Amino acid sequence: MTRALRDRTYATFEGGKSASSLEGLCKGLLAEQRASWPELRQAYDSLRGTRYRDMACNGFSVRLLFNPGRAVNTTAAVSPEEIRERPCFLCVANLPAGQRYILYRREFLILGNPRPVVPFHLTIAHLDHQPQAIAGHMEAFLRIAADLGPGFTTLYNGPRCGASAPDHLHFQAVPSGQMPIEKEIDGTKGSTLPSLTAGVSVFRMAGLGREIILIEGGDARPVADAFEHYVRALKDGLAPPGQPGEEPMLNAAASFDGKTWRLLVFPRRAHRPAAFYRKDDGKVLVSPAIMEMAGVIVTPAERDFDRLDAGAIESLYREVSLSHD
């Protein structure tokens, strides 16, 4: 380990029976960072002013979030040119002064997300600067969910549908139970899809306003295999416009209750609704990523927080979700 890496290491996690709980380490890291790193303290102070509005839509519900301390008129752009011109904020060499992390299984850095949407929001960045892609990393994604325990849900944004750093592999994690979809799938009857993987169940959820695939199983490797099988089928049959070889647009969320992994996949057809690009009063500044697909809709503009209604949310989901019909 280089000296720079060691100095910023709050803790290391290698697993094993004698290991401290990862959830406890993460909460300790966030408490330490809020005390010692002004940027995170300010972000959490601003988070306290977050307003929310719950909205019943046709068959599902959403929670709109507006943080007056973080209101913006424009939003971060992630074009290839802009990415090339900025130093990567997830590379260990470029982390802001004051930011520390948990070194996770010698492969990932667990960091306090400096722009938390909810309290205890974590960013989980790979040690190496490599493109955001889920292929070959789903098992690690599931492993992190299990190591964090049932109190946390891990999140993935595809490189063209919500990832803030498409050039650096990363996940997020948030406390479980805050995203409406987590409860809604329990009461929903999905249709069973054929699973080519023993011990894994695959469902297509119905009536929740957007396409959702649920993959469940008691072992990480078969769940990851079933996911990769689904992604290949998406690529072959329903590939949205993109670069050849690029993964189909999707967001994912995983949790582990001690016995079973539950993996939710949201296939996408568009990154943002057409209204996002409007120049007039009809502009809607919502940029759907995994939290939005799971029912937590961040509205950076107060105007959208006030005026979005159930019909607007339903059509937003229809526009960005990839329907199998």
Ligand SMILES: [Zn+2]
């Ligand atoms: Zn990087």
